[in-house]
Amino acid sequence: MGRWEPNARGRLATAALELYSERGYEQTTVTEIAKRAGLTERTFFNHYADKREVLFATSGEFQELFVRSVSDALKSVAPIDALAVGLDAISGMLTGQRDCVRARQAVIMANPELQERDLLKLASISATLADALRRHGVTEPAASLAAEAGVAVFKVGFERWLAADGECEMSRLMRESLDELKAVTAGGQGVF
C-alpha cells in the first residue's frame, strides 16, 4: 500500500494550513494539499478522512491531556484547583506553537461550519470534564458548572494568548483568566 514517506502526516498538515491561509479553506482541494506536500492524494487519505480532519487531528490528544490532568489533580485538590492544573498542562502542550495555532484559528473563524465543529469539540471537553468530576465525587450541578467554568477560562485565556503581542506565556494568561472568573463570580450582592 504505497511506500513510506517520512513525516507524511506533518507535511500534509503544514501544506493544508498554508493553503487554507493563502486561498481559503473552501477553495482548497485535497489534490492541492497533496501536491504542495509533495505526496499523493492516496497518502493524504491514508492519514486524514477529509480536509476538515486535518484541522482537528490533535483535538483528541488535547482533550485527553486536559481531562487526565484534571482527573489526577482531583485526587488531592478542590475542583477549581484541579481545573487550574489541567489548564497549565494544556498550556505546556501549546507552548511554542502560537504561530501555527494562530493560523489554524484564523481559518476556523473564517468559516461558520468549522467554527461550529470547534465549538462541538469544546462542548465535548466540557462533558468529559464533568464526567471526571462526577467520578471523583463532585455532585451535580457543581460538576457541570465546574467543567463549564474550566472551558470558559480556557476559551478566554486562549483568545488572549492568540491576540497578545510578542512573547507571552499561555499558562500565565490562563491563571489570570481563572482569577478574573473568581473575582467576577464573587463580585455581586445577590439580587434575588
Add this chain to the structure above:
Amino acid sequence: MGRWEPNARGRLATAALELYSERGYEQTTVTEIAKRAGLTERTFFNHYADKREVLFATSGEFQELFVRSVSDALKSVAPIDALAVGLDAISGMLTGQRDCVRARQAVIMANPELQERDLLKLASISATLADALRRHGVTEPAASLAAEAGVAVFKVGFERWLAADGECEMSRLMRESLDELKAVTAGGQGVF
C-alpha cells in the same frame, strides 16, 4: 403572492417539530411539513429559509431579551447580578413551554449538525453579552469571563429544567446554578 393563512408560521413550526420528533430531522422534507400543516411549500418558504431555520427561529428573540435584560440591570448592579437578572428574564420567556422546548432539544441533540448550530447560537449570545458588559465599563478579560459564566449557568440550568420531573420553575434552577458556580469558583485554595 398567495392568500393569507391564519397563524401559518406557528402551524408550520408545530408540524415541523412533530415530524422531526416522529421520523427524525433528516428524514423530514419541507413538502411533508407543509402538508401536515395544511399549507403549501410556497407558504413554508415565505416564513422560513429552510427546514433548519424552523428550529432556530426564536433564537434572535431569546438573545435579544437576555442581552437587553443584562444591559438594563448593569446600570445599577454588579455584572454577576446583572447576569442573574438576564437569566430570570429568559426563564420567564420559556415558562410554560417545557414540552415544546424539550421536543426541540431532543431533535437537536440527535443531529450533530443541529447541535453545532445550537452551540454557535450560544457562542453568539456570549459574544453579545461581553459587548454589553464592555459598553458598561467592564474591562477585559472580566467582560468575556462574566459573559461565558452567564452562558455556562444558562446551559446547566436549562438542562436541569428539561430533565426535571413534574412542575419545575426554571428561574429557581437558574439561581441555584449560579449559586453553585459561585461556590465552585470560591472553593479552591489556589494551587500556583
